[in-house]
Amino acid sequence: MASWGKVAASLRNALRSSGSVTRFAPRRAVGPGVLVSVVGAGVLWCHQRHANSRTRPFAVYAQDQKEAAAPQMSARKVRFTKFASVVYDDEPYMTPRDFLFSVMLENVDRKLQKRVLINKEMNKMLVAASKARAGKDLFRSLGDNGLISYTEYLFLLTILTKPRTGFHIAFKMLDVDGNEQVDQKEFLKLKNIIGKTKLRVAKDSTESPAEDAQDVETTLQAYFFGRKGDNKLQYQEFRKFMEDLQAEVQEMEFLQFxxxxxxxxxxxxxxxxxxxxxxxxxxxxxxxxxxxxxxxxxxxxxxxxxxxxxxxxxxxxxxxxxxxxxxxxxxxxxxxxxxxxxxxxxxxxxxxxxxxxxxxxxxxxxxxSHKEFLGVMNDRVLRGLKVPAQNGLSGYWKCVKRETLKGAQEALGDTRGPI
Structure with a gap:
């Protein structure tokens, strides 16, 4: 990979030093020879990058595409399934305790099988959630007495990783009449919108977008809207919930380390x-x-x-x-x-x-190096759940395009596109 990088760099340096390009050629036009050289640099660099990532020649890729790929879950779905300790109506769910463990630990040492809930236990959990009091120990006080769906897991992860201003904007988008409150139906939309933004499923994943069973009421719904679902969620209540959850996880991680x-x-x-x-x-x-x-x-x-x-x-x-x-x-x-x-x-x-x-x-x-530092911090914030880099032909040609534009911009000494 390093050798191909040097080739690309050499081509870019040659283009940069070319007087016919930098001094005499019009800004909005590129000669055929220059364009071919730049594209060639991008193709060579990306070709070697993808070949190294697969540890086999790129020519083999087309043949491998014919083989049926085994379905793969996203890193977030794998983490959710691994830590979820409860099953209801054949679907896995986390408890509040499971969620806290999932953001603090990479692996769980589960000694028991997942607990299968019956309706009576489910109703008892929802009553407890509807009576729970807000605070920085909400999830710890609920413990295993609650249900968190996969979509809500994504929603809660987003709360942990985003500044509070973004949530106010999302909340106001659903607050049609501007009275700073949302009902249960609106909240379900809010949960799905936020849960599918930055933490959406990777494009090259075979996993379907996160959707929860429509008829299953969860702990968050009972907590926000009551057992009957007819309460209204005020923005200040939602903001406090968000701040409390961030504070609770921060305290848990501090005590852990x-x-x-x-x-x-x-x-x-x-x-x-x-x-x-x-x-x-x-x-x-x-x-x-x-x-x-x-x-x-x-x-x-x-x-x-x-x-x-x-x-x-x-x-x-x-x-x-x-x-x-x-x-x-x-x-x-x-x-x-x-x-x-x-x-x-x-x-x-x-x-x-x-x-x-x-x-x-x-x-x-x-x-x-702030670029390197931000890379490490993003890994830290996302807790190892970063969406993987794109693979396959789509990712390959996007890589070629990116490197080609980069080389052309350097050659032209401009930040605009080469054409």
């Missing part, structure tokens, strides 16, 4: 940061932790919670970084801190910032 203590050691915080990540440079990060982070220094829960708020605003942080630093340039601690304040309105403590920079500064220049 602090081993139940009131403070988390900096090396424990680094371990939390790298949990669920699969970056090739992870060993470099671990070595940085061992060499650079002093032992015996701790991070408080308030510092940890502030960092969690920051990770839920990574998109805004990425935009604010472009405002305070030049594109593709490493970012220093002062610029980083300023970008966080712009994105979240809050500051990260020097203790947390120092840990982050010592962990992710791979060349010792006291700066971060």
């Amino acid at each position: 602090s081993k139940g203590m009131d403070t988390m050691r900096r090396e424990d915080f680094a371990e939390w940061l790298l949990h669920y990540t699969s970056e090739e440079d992870n060993e470099v990060y671990w070595e940085n932790m061992r060499k650079r982070i002093p032992a015996g220094e701790s991070i408080t829960f308030d510092e940890f919670r502030a960092f969690c708020l920051f990770t839920n605003n990574l998109e805004d942080f990425s935009i604010s970084l472009k405002m305070v630093t030049e594109a593709s340039r490493p970012v220093g601690m002062a610029q980083f801190k300023r970008a966080v304040r712009i994105a979240t309105g809050n500051d990260l403590s020097d203790n947390v910032l120092d840990t982050v920079f010592k962990l992710f500064d791979t060349d010792g220049d006291n700066c971060l």
Whole structure:
């Protein structure tokens, strides 16, 4: 892959240095030779990339396509099925306890078979949910006394990973009369809309879009709308539920990595940061932790919670970084801190910032590659449930198009398309 990358880079450098292109050719036209060279670079690079990813020649791919592929579930569906401990009407469901475990752990050591519910047990759960009180221990207090469907699992995951402003917008879209309340029917639409946005099924997956059994009432429905489903959900109630759920998971994760203590050691915080990540440079990060982070220094829960708020605003942080630093340039601690304040309105403590920079500064220049850092943080936020990269012919030609446009833009010295 590296050798083909050098070929593509050489072609791009040749195009960049070509006076006939950069100085004399019109901006909106590309000569046949230049276009063929650029397309060739994109094809060569993507051809080798896909060949390496399959560990066999690309020519074999067309033959393999004829073979019937075994159905595969998305990573989220696999995680849901693995942690779901209850079955009702032949469908698997999570309990509130299952959900908490699923966002904290990658695997579950299940010693018992899934529990099959009867109608009497189901009704008892719904009554308990309708009487549950709001708070930062809601899911822990319900424990195994509740049902969470797969669509609701996606919905709850989204709550954990998104800033609160996005939910207000989604809520208002369904609040037709503007009275800041939603009924049960509207909520089901809201749940499906949010659950199928960023956490939608991968395009190359054989899994069908998430849909729940229409006649099965769940814990969330009973909690929000009562046992009869005739209550109205106020936005402030929904916002509190969202904030409480984020706080509950943050507290659980803090206790998990602090081993139940009131403070988390900096090396424990680094371990939390790298949990669920699969970056090739992870060993470099671990070595940085061992060499650079002093032992015996701790991070408080308030510092940890502030960092969690920051990770839920990574998109805004990425935009604010472009405002305070030049594109593709490493970012220093002062610029980083300023970008966080712009994105979240809050500051990260020097203790947390120092840990982050010592962990992710791979060349010792006291700066971060923000692109690499954001990649690791996205893995952390999505808890190992990132949608996989596209494969097959569709993904291959999209790769060719992307690399071709990139080469043409570099050759022309412009950010517009080559044609």
